Amino acid sequence: MIPANARLFRIFCVPLVPGMPLSVKHLLGIRDLTRQDIDLIFQTADNFKEILKRPIKKVPTLRDTTIVNVFFENSTRTRISFELAERRLSADVINFTASASSVRKGETLIDTVNNILAMKVDMVVMRHSAVGAPHFLAGHIQAAIVNAGDGINEHPTQALLDAFSIRERLGKVEGKKVAIIGDIMHSRVALSGIYCLQKMGAEVMVAGPPTLIPKYIGEAFGIRVSYDLREALAWCDVANILRIQLERQNMPVFSSLREYSQAYGVTRAILESLGKEIVIMHPGPINRGVELNSDVADSGNSIILQQVENGVAIRMAVLYLLAGQREEPAD
Amino acid sequence: MSFVRNSPDRENPPIHRNLKTILSESRLSITLDRLCHQLIENHLQFTDTVLIGLQPRGVFLSDRIHSRLTHLIPGIRIPYGKLDITFYRDDFNKGEALHIPNQTHIDFSIENKKVVLVDDVLYTGRTIRSALDAMLDFGRPVQVELLVLIDRRFSRELPIQPDYTGKSIDSIISQKVRVFWKDRDGKEEVVLID
Structure with missing residues (x-):
């Protein structure tokens, strides 16, 4: 055909x-x-x-x-x-x-x-x-x-449980703004997540360092792309924060984890400066202090353990x- | 493979089929009253008795029974739950259609309680067997009784009989019994479809 x-x-x-x-x-x-x-x-x-x-x-x-x-x-x-x-x-x-x-x-x-x-x-x-x-x-x-x-x-079941957890927390997925932040390039959770959230009618943004975001992902999926963590967090209702997959990176894409953490680590201070509540998700395993600080991961905004459940x-x-x-x- | 939704809105009878009324609206109302009085006769103040309706179609009957009992005995509170038996069926992947589950809502323990199971039509008895199985996950009842609106006699595949029967009928396999409820179908009637 x-x-x-x-x-x-x-x-x-x-x-x-x-x-x-x-x-x-x-x-x-x-x-x-x-x-x-x-x-x-x-x-x-x-x-x-x-x-x-x-x-x-x-x-x-x-x-x-x-x-x-x-x-x-x-x-x-x-x-x-x-x-x-x-x-x-x-x-x-x-x-x-x-x-x-x-x-x-x-x-x-x-x-x-x-x-x-x-x-x-x-x-x-x-x-x-x-x-x-x-x-x-x-x-x-x-x-x-x-x-x-x-x-x-x-990683389809992860994307399904992520969307299911959003639906549980916010009542529905449709119309919600979800930012996927971190290592988009090497993440199967990101790709499945984009498919799933778009099919459920959510708006999607990916954010992270330019070296970790595929160049044409915005055009390919019709999603927003940002290289600025604060911009992404200010826009979204839900932030799905991904792990840096060092084991899949064949060449250096940023100088050090410390530098990554400075630019893209989600901290309590950043969230408080936004003046709004956003839901924090993470597919695990968390590298505490790198992409996500403990004061956020263990806060009331985090639904990380509900995701596992x-x-x-x-x-x-x-x-x-x-x-x-x-x-x-x-x- | 065919697929059915195990829900009240399936099986709309085609118009060209023969419909025979088994219970009209007024008869149905009298029968419901009798069933309630039979329950009261055996359970008096319902101190240790709980009511469980089977999803999806039995709950329309158990809703009626529960609200009538509440009217008949002023000030009474009978624990009332709804049980879905989809995951306990014995025909899973046996060439039968896949059933989509309904909600189970039982927010009390049935440990040492008398349970009255409520379903609309008793046919092969397999649903009730599944329900007995499913119920055990909520505790061990001292006694289980079965209330059905329509008992299709002589069609049982398992040794299961009702304790309270609205009406017994004789039917053949090709026939279907369908119960209409006002809040769902706009009319109240039990029909036999050829």
Whole structure:
């Protein structure tokens, strides 16, 4: 189909009626989701949040489902959050870390995952340092795939839980001004965040040092770009502050962390000088004293711990919705 | 795969189908009154009794029962909750459509309480089985009773029977029972759809 028609095809074929299933079989990125998909995930997450407040925080829904968490890259929060979500849904969980596996012996990605799937696994949650690794896998295997971060591309569940947390704190996402501040270049949270917030109708600005903001990101997404922290904070309702990803930076993009902190570190003093309240978010892990000072991170404006809490509910919703529409593999 | 929203507004009956009234508005009102009096007969002051309506369609009935009981016994406060059983269904990923959850709202413990479960139509009994399962997460009740408006007899797949029945009917699998409520559908009626 030619590209012009492909767009129309998408517009007419996406579920427009509430109550339809997700338009995707895998969660590879927010880019593939529709507004309806995101609303459905949020609505389902609301119900899981209620379950997480009960004395018994567990439902038997996925008791016949086996989920493998394949992490080729380090993670604490995301893996614990996924694992907790899977266990709260009564799924059987297998954890797989690349450092302790045959990947070190030269096995390919498809072989590794196919071997795991041969043991009757239904879903794969994967983090990989290569962009597109989950997309590649989705084309080759039967199981439903959830992207838990692929290189500098996307981290969809983080973006969903960020938007969900904004919705929880401010009532809605639509019309809110959200500034994403810090290392935009190397951040998958930023990219997924931009997709998600725009689909939910929020206004987005990215801010940070020019060396950490892709040159044409403003034109590409129709978002605001600022190189001035104060300007960004003065504009926004919500500030999502990102970590400097030193491990992904191949060349020096600023002189020192100290200099970065001087120019882009969010402090109580700056926030107080704005004369308005803004919501502070951070996907973690925080480098205290670099991008965010402790007096802000631990203040009442910060919803960082709520983000972590909501992460479990969002991931339960995603797993529930994807598990419910996977097709039984033919034996 | 098909997909349904597990919500009150699904299944609008096509007009060309045969509708047979099982309970008219006036009969329905009398039946609700009787059910309330039967509850009072067994539970008197409702000291240890709680009412739980099943989402999505049972809550319309339990709303009525709860407000009528509150009128009938002045000054009474009966703990009343709504339970969603979506995550406890036994047909998840069994080729059935995926159900979208509804809200559960039970802000009290049912530990050592007498529970009256309320649903509109009892058919295979599988919803009630799920509800019994879901309820255990809120405590261990001393007793559980089941109140239904319509009991579709001889169609049970599990050994579950109601304690309070509005009306028992005989129906075949291809038929559907639908309950209309004034606050939702603008009319009050129970019909059998062929």
